[in-house]
Amino acid sequence: MSFTYFLKRAAFAALALAALMTSAFFLVRLTGDPVNLYLPVDASDAAREAMRVRLGLDRSLPAQFFDWAWDILRLDFGMSLWHNRPAMDVVLEALPNTLALGAIALALAFTAAIVMGSIAAVNAGGWIDRGVNVLSQAAASVPDFWLGLMGVLLFAVTFRILPTSGFGGPVYWVLPVACLFARPFGTLVQIVRGSMIEALNATFVRTARAKGAHDGRVTFVHALRNALLPAVTVTGDLAAQFAGGGGVVEVVFGFPGIGKLLIDGILKRDFAIVQASIFAVAVVIFFINVLVDMLYASIDPRVRVE
Amino acid sequence: MNQPLLKVENLSRHYGSGATPVRAVDDVSFEIARGETLGLVGESGCGKTSLVRTLLKLGPATSGSAVLDGVEITKATGSELHELRRKMQVVFQDPYQSLNPRMRVDRLISEPWALHPGAVPRARWREETVKLLESVGLRAEHADRYPSEFSGGQRQRLGIARALALTPTLLVCDEPVSALDVSVQAQVVNLLFKLRRERNLAMLFVAHDLAVVRHISDRVMVMYLGKIIETGPKHSIFSAPAHPYTQALLSAVPTPDPRLRGKRNRIVLQGDLPSPVNPPSGCRFRTRCWKATSICAEQEPTLIKRTPAPGLLTACHHVD
Amino acid sequence: MTDTSAEFLPTRKRRSRRILWLLRALAGDPMAVAAAIWLLIVVLAILTDSLSLLGDNRISLKARNLQPFDFGQSWTLWLGADALGRPLLVRLIQAASTTLGIAMVTVLTSLIGGTLLGVIAGYFGGIVGNVIMRICDIILGFPTLLVALFGLYLFGPSVSNLVIVLAVTRMPAYIRVARAETLEVRERLFVDAARVFGGGPAWILRTHILPSVAPTMLTLASVNLAMVMLFESGLSYLGLGIQPPSVSWGLMVAQGQGYLSSAWWLGFFPGLAVMLTTMSFNLLANWFRIVNDPSQHWRLVSRRR
Amino acid sequence: APDKLTVVVTDEPKSLDPCDTDLSGNSRILHNNITEALVNLSPKDGSVVPSLATSWRQLDSLTWEFKLREGVTFHDGKAFDTHAVIAALKRAQDPALACEVGLATLKGLKLNAEAVNPTTLLIRTDVVEPILPNKMSALDIGSPATPGDAKTRTPAGTGPYKLEAWTPGQSVGLVAYDGYWGNKPAIPNATIIWRAESAVRAAMVDTGEAQIAYEIAPQDGTTEEDHAFPNAETSLLRIDAQIAPLNDRRVREALNLAIDRDGLVGTIFHKDAQKAMQVVPPSVFGFNPDIPVWNYDPEKAKSLVAAAKADGVPVDKEIVIYGRIGIYPNSSESLEAIQAMLADAGFNARLEMLETSPWLKRLLKPWNKDRQPSILQTQIDNAEGDAVFTLPNRFTADGNQSTIIDAGLDKLIADGSKATGDERKRLFQQAFKYIAVDAVNIAPLFHMVTIARVAKNVNYTPDVQAGNEIKLKSISYR
Amino acid sequence: MALLEVEDLQVSFDTASGRILALNGVSFSLERGEVLALLGESGSGKSVTASAIMDLVPNPPGAIDRGSIRFDGAELLQLSRNERRDLCGNRIALIFQDALAALNPVYPVGWQIAEMYRIHGRNPEGGLEKAVIDLLTAIGIPDPERRARQYPHEFSGGMRQRIMIAMAVALEPDVIIADEPTTALDVTIQAQVVDLLATIRKRSDAGMIFITHDLGVVAELADRVAVMYAGRIVETANVFELFEDARHPYSVGLLASQPRVDTDEEELAPIPGSAPNPVALPSGCAFRTRCPRAAGLCAEVVPPLETVGPGRQAACHFPVSSA
Numbered sequence A: 001m002s003f004t005y006f007l008k009r010a011a012f013a014a015l016a017l018a019a020l021m022t023s024a025f026f027l028v029r030l031t032g033d034p035v036n037l038y039l040p041v042d043a044s045d046a047a048r049e050a051m052r053v054r055l056g057l058d059r060s061l062p063a064q065f066f067d068w069a070w071d072i073l074r075l076d077f078g079m080s081l082w083h084n085r086p087a088m089d090v091v092l093e094a095l096p097n098t099l100a101l102g103a104i105a106l107a108l109a110f111t112a113a114i115v116m117g118s119i120a121a122v123n124a125g126g127w128i129d130r131g132v133n134v135l136s137q138a139a140a141s142v143p144d145f146w147l148g149l150m151g152v153l154l155f156a157v158t159f160r161i162l163p164t165s166g167f168g169g170p171v172y173w174v175l176p177v178a179c180l181f182a183r184p185f186g187t188l189v190q191i192v193r194g195s196m197i198e199a200l201n202a203t204f205v206r207t208a209r210a211k212g213a214h215d216g217r218v219t220f221v222h223a224l225r226n227a228l229l230p231a232v233t234v235t236g237d238l239a240a241q242f243a244g245g246g247g248v249v250e251v252v253f254g255f256p257g258i259g260k261l262l263i264d265g266i267l268k269r270d271f272a273i274v275q276a277s278i279f280a281v282a283v284v285i286f287f288i289n290v291l292v293d294m295l296y297a298s299i300d301p302r303v304r305v306e
Numbered sequence B: 001m002n003q004p005l006l007k008v009e010n011l012s013r014h015y016g017s018g019a020t021p022v023r024a025v026d027d028v029s030f031e032i033a034r035g036e037t038l039g040l041v042g043e044s045g046c047g048k049t050s051l052v053r054t055l056l057k058l059g060p061a062t063s064g065s066a067v068l069d070g071v072e073i074t075k076a077t078g079s080e081l082h083e084l085r086r087k088m089q090v091v092f093q094d095p096y097q098s099l100n101p102r103m104r105v106d107r108l109i110s111e112p113w114a115l116h117p118g119a120v121p122r123a124r125w126r127e128e129t130v131k132l133l134e135s136v137g138l139r140a141e142h143a144d145r146y147p148s149e150f151s152g153g154q155r156q157r158l159g160i161a162r163a164l165a166l167t168p169t170l171l172v173c174d175e176p177v178s179a180l181d182v183s184v185q186a187q188v189v190n191l192l193f194k195l196r197r198e199r200n201l202a203m204l205f206v207a208h209d210l211a212v213v214r215h216i217s218d219r220v221m222v223m224y225l226g227k228i229i230e231t232g233p234k235h236s237i238f239s240a241p242a243h244p245y246t247q248a249l250l251s252a253v254p255t256p257d258p259r260l261r262g263k264r265n266r267i268v269l270q271g272d273l274p275s276p277v278n279p280p281s282g283c284r285f286r287t288r289c290w291k292a293t294s295i296c297a298e299q300e301p302t303l304i305k306r307t308p309a310p311g312l313l314t315a316c317h318h319v320d
Numbered sequence C: 001m002t003d004t005s006a007e008f009l010p011t012r013k014r015r016s017r018r019i020l021w022l023l024r025a026l027a028g029d030p031m032a033v034a035a036a037i038w039l040l041i042v043v044l045a046i047l048t049d050s051l052s053l054l055g056d057n058r059i060s061l062k063a064r065n066l067q068p069f070d071f072g073q074s075w076t077l078w079l080g081a082d083a084l085g086r087p088l089l090v091r092l093i094q095a096a097s098t099t100l101g102i103a104m105v106t107v108l109t110s111l112i113g114g115t116l117l118g119v120i121a122g123y124f125g126g127i128v129g130n131v132i133m134r135i136c137d138i139i140l141g142f143p144t145l146l147v148a149l150f151g152l153y154l155f156g157p158s159v160s161n162l163v164i165v166l167a168v169t170r171m172p173a174y175i176r177v178a179r180a181e182t183l184e185v186r187e188r189l190f191v192d193a194a195r196v197f198g199g200g201p202a203w204i205l206r207t208h209i210l211p212s213v214a215p216t217m218l219t220l221a222s223v224n225l226a227m228v229m230l231f232e233s234g235l236s237y238l239g240l241g242i243q244p245p246s247v248s249w250g251l252m253v254a255q256g257q258g259y260l261s262s263a264w265w266l267g268f269f270p271g272l273a274v275m276l277t278t279m280s281f282n283l284l285a286n287w288f289r290i291v292n293d294p295s296q297h298w299r300l301v302s303r304r305r
Numbered sequence D: 001a002p003d004k005l006t007v008v009v010t011d012e013p014k015s016l017d018p019c020d021t022d023l024s025g026n027s028r029i030l031h032n033n034i035t036e037a038l039v040n041l042s043p044k045d046g047s048v049v050p051s052l053a054t055s056w057r058q059l060d061s062l063t064w065e066f067k068l069r070e071g072v073t074f075h076d077g078k079a080f081d082t083h084a085v086i087a088a089l090k091r092a093q094d095p096a097l098a099c100e101v102g103l104a105t106l107k108g109l110k111l112n113a114e115a116v117n118p119t120t121l122l123i124r125t126d127v128v129e130p131i132l133p134n135k136m137s138a139l140d141i142g143s144p145a146t147p148g149d150a151k152t153r154t155p156a157g158t159g160p161y162k163l164e165a166w167t168p169g170q171s172v173g174l175v176a177y178d179g180y181w182g183n184k185p186a187i188p189n190a191t192i193i194w195r196a197e198s199a200v201r202a203a204m205v206d207t208g209e210a211q212i213a214y215e216i217a218p219q220d221g222t223t224e225e226d227h228a229f230p231n232a233e234t235s236l237l238r239i240d241a242q243i244a245p246l247n248d249r250r251v252r253e254a255l256n257l258a259i260d261r262d263g264l265v266g267t268i269f270h271k272d273a274q275k276a277m278q279v280v281p282p283s284v285f286g287f288n289p290d291i292p293v294w295n296y297d298p299e300k301a302k303s304l305v306a307a308a309k310a311d312g313v314p315v316d317k318e319i320v321i322y323g324r325i326g327i328y329p330n331s332s333e334s335l336e337a338i339q340a341m342l343a344d345a346g347f348n349a350r351l352e353m354l355e356t357s358p359w360l361k362r363l364l365k366p367w368n369k370d371r372q373p374s375i376l377q378t379q380i381d382n383a384e385g386d387a388v389f390t391l392p393n394r395f396t397a398d399g400n401q402s403t404i405i406d407a408g409l410d411k412l413i414a415d416g417s418k419a420t421g422d423e424r425k426r427l428f429q430q431a432f433k434y435i436a437v438d439a440v441n442i443a444p445l446f447h448m449v450t451i452a453r454v455a456k457n458v459n460y461t462p463d464v465q466a467g468n469e470i471k472l473k474s475i476s477y478r
Numbered sequence E: 001m002a003l004l005e006v007e008d009l010q011v012s013f014d015t016a017s018g019r020i021l022a023l024n025g026v027s028f029s030l031e032r033g034e035v036l037a038l039l040g041e042s043g044s045g046k047s048v049t050a051s052a053i054m055d056l057v058p059n060p061p062g063a064i065d066r067g068s069i070r071f072d073g074a075e076l077l078q079l080s081r082n083e084r085r086d087l088c089g090n091r092i093a094l095i096f097q098d099a100l101a102a103l104n105p106v107y108p109v110g111w112q113i114a115e116m117y118r119i120h121g122r123n124p125e126g127g128l129e130k131a132v133i134d135l136l137t138a139i140g141i142p143d144p145e146r147r148a149r150q151y152p153h154e155f156s157g158g159m160r161q162r163i164m165i166a167m168a169v170a171l172e173p174d175v176i177i178a179d180e181p182t183t184a185l186d187v188t189i190q191a192q193v194v195d196l197l198a199t200i201r202k203r204s205d206a207g208m209i210f211i212t213h214d215l216g217v218v219a220e221l222a223d224r225v226a227v228m229y230a231g232r233i234v235e236t237a238n239v240f241e242l243f244e245d246a247r248h249p250y251s252v253g254l255l256a257s258q259p260r261v262d263t264d265e266e267e268l269a270p271i272p273g274s275a276p277n278p279v280a281l282p283s284g285c286a287f288r289t290r291c292p293r294a295a296g297l298c299a300e301v302v303p304p305l306e307t308v309g310p311g312r313q314a315a316c317h318f319p320v321s322s323a
């Protein structure tokens, strides 16, 4: 992957980002005025109006937009109303948590899925395959928030071996990771299994067998690398989704990540936070996509020509 | 009637734009008379399908003209094009792909009529379908099946029946038998042969199997890398080929006769077909030609009569 | 290149053969059978409910948080009662019709819209196609949750808005698949053949492309049904989807959360229902895929090793 | 005994600025832990007791004098004196800062402070303010080093604890302040964390993750460790009395009669909640004990509705019940139940649960002229103990959330606000009676209780102020 | 004793439409240094025969029901999986039809050739790298050092097929099975590949099974021909005998339907009808529905493969007599 290719992609991503941010700007503003939320209900109309003026919300939308766009160009995302701090600071505090959470969950899911999916594919049709199939379908179908609640009920409330929620040392990560793990794991097992079966039936695998390669070599050297591509694609998509926050799971566990920040930001009409998070997430997604492309190219030489 | 049915002049078809387009068809001229069969042979990737698709107006011509029965194909649009379509039909290579697997045979065959209201009144569709099926050696009850229920040879017959539905004057066949087994291939070749005679069809018959071309064509055209390098009546081409490529092509065809093994003077060409993106200068065949000299790199040979063989036009500097 | 069925059967016999084959294929996959049975139960339950055969569903604060598995009670109370004393089982069934109804309508909307847009983008390409695809990119650029949040905030959380929002967020997936399929089908020879016969874009889209794209889209839809259910549950859980007094499984889990340690069954059963139903859709979609892919048929018929 | 205590609350504080202590989330952490006010209110009877001020008196109707405690220093080393108070008062009233205290408690009042000497302070008001000391209990005094043009996240006060760290999204840590003027707290380290879910908060005390958890839902608050205390909140439904059919008094009365308050208490509401007949709890100055409680009488409700209908009131019109998600534990269950009760009485009522922001749109004016008839779920808090903190604005014609427009009531409230003593009490009682009995634009529900779960080994009994204060210095391990 | 002897091999597949008997009692033998052509229409079971020998029949849906495959005196079907793997590539090598699909797209071709040595623990003289480059040179790939590092998609069809061949002959196996190695190629490229195979067979004394449906290539390369039809071998004969004097009506039809490039003929003589449905083969002789000589007996009794002349056999009740 050449540097110019990277630049091209970056340019395209920047365009998309601009469109994204613009639509975010207008969408966020359509969700309503934050003033009521930030003043006591007893505050006078004058006080409300004063706040509107202070936040620049009294001006016309285009005027607000140009100011805002100029600020964004200087990477100034404004102050968070709720946190009383520069919005980017708040976002950059939450982002690493989310990324770590997503990365751990995905890495585990990916590894486990490769192993289980391959085993199932090698034994396609057998009872191991059926077992893995049911397990992975269940994992792919379980609502993550429910899994979280039941995890809390079981491991925190009943057995008291894990904290109910919150953030801190490794024990605090167990339940959120487990919840986020389930769906990618289920999906990936299905995908790995499918592409593995396909790869195992491919002519080049027959070639490998005809060459006298033993099953392990056939499976892991020849089939797996070819079967990896769809799994990598899906993992990339999932990673992009996770970059936007573990959403519901973060809420369930009070995990201070970008997903919770975003949800709170919207509920609290904290425009700066919402926009800064969207921006940060979009940048992360861009890098995830580049990474996936690089991974792709390193796995499959046919992609490299492009 | 001296007017040829189809007259193609300096036709080119390039894919992609910019500095290095794929010159799939490059400056090709030829004619087909009414009732005549022109065979087109060449290696894979030499531009046969591209030429066919340009003639059928499935893709735009880059330059040049093709006139069918007085109508300029490359410029035709709207109702003119619609009328043109009736005169010119196609049989594709792959009988598994060219029939929509979700349509029943009666619908498949009547699709041209549905698109040309007035060709055949709806009430007679069934009757005509049966007639067509019978003319290609199928039976009436086959009209209620789906294509997947037919064998390859039968499917190709369906394709032919459908192509004949609008009683065209020119039938373009893009490798109609390459996907078929030998025993079945012969059936289809015989069928085409018979139909051509019965209906006075003109045909452009594309193949890379020289034996089949020899069998069915009146005239043959050899294509190499987007260019026609030799053309002429079948007998001239097959018995006195003048272009080294034609010679090599003919000699490379294995003869089903073990006694000739090792006795024939076989020419085995070295290397592969060069890329049409960046074809060799001058004569395009020179990179694989054993006769090539410096002139071949400098000057492109024109397609002219160079040998006493009747009607044979050759594009080579080194015809002896 | 083998000809698998050169011998012909009358149409009716062929159809009954197909049904037989489907049954045999279903029998070959016990999980699919289980899934089908579960979905059947759910559908039957919704039917009985819609015919109001389920009896009393009134609030009864005295029966608040009644324990489940007390088989001495009327059968509607076997799964206990909710925080307002309504039989949980009946609530679950009512929620099922909301959840499934929303999923169905959503999937249908995005299926139809997405397929049309995708097919158009794929067949015509050009500016229209580009615009459609760029809009898809933008929708996909937002975290899905965010689009949903925006949508529901803009228009207020109501069932129809939920459907619209979910349909819009899911649509890009359909558009992409439909476009990819169309790009592929467009290059097929039978499409070229139709063009040679004089078929215009409308004809080709209607008679050749849409029918060819349909099976893939239907498979996608069945998988999506599961996804939409999960997503709706998630949104309702966050308080953005279904609002009380309407009820959906996700909302029931959310409401049950407040009773996690005092009445676990309030959140447990609806979540389980989501999981089982989602899984059933996934399993059936899987089965459907295999049934429609001749190269995988052996999975369903043979057990010989 | 352990030296650490963890308290779990519902929300992260919005700011930790001393001028924002009107928000209970901020106040719980700051008030009397980090920062202190001149005076405190006694949890027993609501009387004003000394804190940073040792004594005070009214010099004339518009002037008050406060004597400040000596030898007090802020956590940042600055001395506590009149300048600090003047600065704090200025900040609180600065419109640019939009402080909660200034906008809510001190609203409508211009305060002018003047230092006589470092320990004597004069405060002048622009209108008569009989309960100025009471109001001063809401004004926390931060260090004069607190920036004047922005809110702070690192407050320095005079309280027994100083802020150690605020890790956004996670916790606020407090440590005991060695230079505190009063008694040393028993527990040197305190952490405040927040979790949105009642069940989780409750479980955290069980698992030892926290020692005190507030706002436990009634269904969880059933163990010995759970303490219910009245929290000065009164839940009610505000009736939009201007839109038909709710503009008919009989219909509003019927609404009240149709609600089975006895059925709700002990199930959806905690058993210690008291049926309310007016919008303030009995502890508030001005509470009127003579207003009768509504009885549950669906038959009478039906007949009232029928009578209204006979007079051409469009009683079949759909009435929306606007609820706010999470306004108190079980808020949507309570409305679901109420909706069913109304339906039983023949009302065509539809429930709509709203997030805070859209709910505020319904709560606050301006309202659409041709809006639907509606009932709004709300609750009114009066921890300050005087009716003046409840009546104006909510029930006066110029109020931004009032559905009553009644000149007589306005006058009652205005007069009461200026009066003192029994006269004040009488006027306020009259106002409450008018609202509850004559205007009937509310359906009072309950004087609410909050449940706090306290670990067995912790010595802490929440009082009426526990909604706004965690009196950390009084907490100890057994 | 023959190098490779296949006897009464039956292979079946379970499919949705029923069980397919892909091989229905196939017997033939291969001598050292001999080229045996397996000739037959699409679907006649040629590839399945190769798969069965290489232990590549996918199970499920396929299974070897009965029969024996003896290689160099050992009964292959009784060997363990690993023992058979050790033979594959090492002593019996397979060349696939579609080289693009048969080469692993994600590894360089040099690596894939070298893998052959690695799997069987061979250490060629001069090291792996040299062995690979030597092989590539031998099959006529220019610039072998660079080419060895390239991936399959960077080669032309002919070159890929030659790389497959290089891989197959790397360990100098005793038997080479080539499954239609030239079918997908153009005539000029096909000529190159056929030449390469001819060179290889001259150089080594390996036996070769050459699967094709191209009579021309058979005439060019084969010593002996086995004609397959619907999962059976219907005729085996010396290549000269077959072309001059075929006995089975199917062989005769095949020869007659082939158009020739070196002569003119007015009308081809196709075999009527199409290949039978493998799920429902006609009773008795599977060819009878298309056979001009079919009689009542053909529908009842499966004609056994009988000797009809010195070293040649045919499975027909009414063989065409040499006239």
Ligand SMILES: Nc1ncnc2c1ncn2[C@@H]1O[C@H](COP(=O)(O)OP(=O)(O)OP(=O)(O)O)[C@@H](O)[C@H]1O
Pocket (backbone or CB within 6 Å): B015, B016, B022, B023, B024, B042, B043, B044, B045, B046, B047, B048, B049, B050, B051, B208, B276
């Ligand atoms: N749509 C296209 N875009 C770009 N290049 C194309 C396209 N179609 C064909 N080509 C290129 O044009 C050249 C001629 O292709 P064409 O399909 O006409 O060859 P052909 O002679 O029909 O080959 P075959 O015998 O394999 O059918 C090839 O190099 C091919 O790669």
Ligand SMILES: Nc1ncnc2c1ncn2[C@@H]1O[C@H](COP(=O)(O)OP(=O)(O)OP(=O)(O)O)[C@@H](O)[C@H]1O
Pocket (backbone or CB within 6 Å): C001, C002, E013, E014, E015, E020, E021, E022, E040, E041, E042, E043, E044, E045, E046, E047, E048, E049, E058, E061, E062, E213, E278
């Ligand atoms: N994996 C499989 N599953 C089901 N049937 C199979 C499978 N492989 C082969 N068959 C069937 O076995 C029969 C013989 O197939 P085979 O591939 O040996 O034919 P072939 O002679 O090699 O044909 P071709 O010339 O097309 O390569 C066919 O009827 C085919 O349908």
Ligand SMILES: [Mg+2]
Pocket (backbone or CB within 6 Å): B048, B049, B050, B174
């Ligand atoms: Mg072609």
Ligand SMILES: [Mg+2]
Pocket (backbone or CB within 6 Å): E046, E047, E048, E179
């Ligand atoms: Mg084969």
Ligand code: NI
Pocket (backbone or CB within 6 Å): A144, A247, A248, C234
């Ligand atoms: Ni989610």
